[in-house]
Amino acid sequence: MTQRHRTRRVLEALQDTPVVYIHGARQTGKSPLVQAVAKGPHRARYYTLDAAAILADLVGERFRQGFVLHTGDSAVSFQKNLHALPVEYLWR
DSSP states (O other): OOHHHHHHHHHHHHTTOSOOOOOOSTTSSHHHHHHHHHHTTSOOOOOOHHHHHHHHHHHGGGOOOEEEEESSSSOEEEETTEEEEEGGGGGO
């Protein structure tokens, strides 16, 4: 799949979804793809969950939990204490 094809698929997903989760093997171009889309055709802020992992490492034992909210319907764990949760969990 070419970079142009990947970019088109991300832009199509962003038309009706506020958050697009991109995953894949290491060193396959995920970050450059997202950064290029965020700087160009779909102006947006770029955040990496690696930053949360770095924060957890910096504060050590003081880091208790980290949560990201999304509009999907399932919870996803990124590491021991970092999770993505559906917004609807706030009202359960």
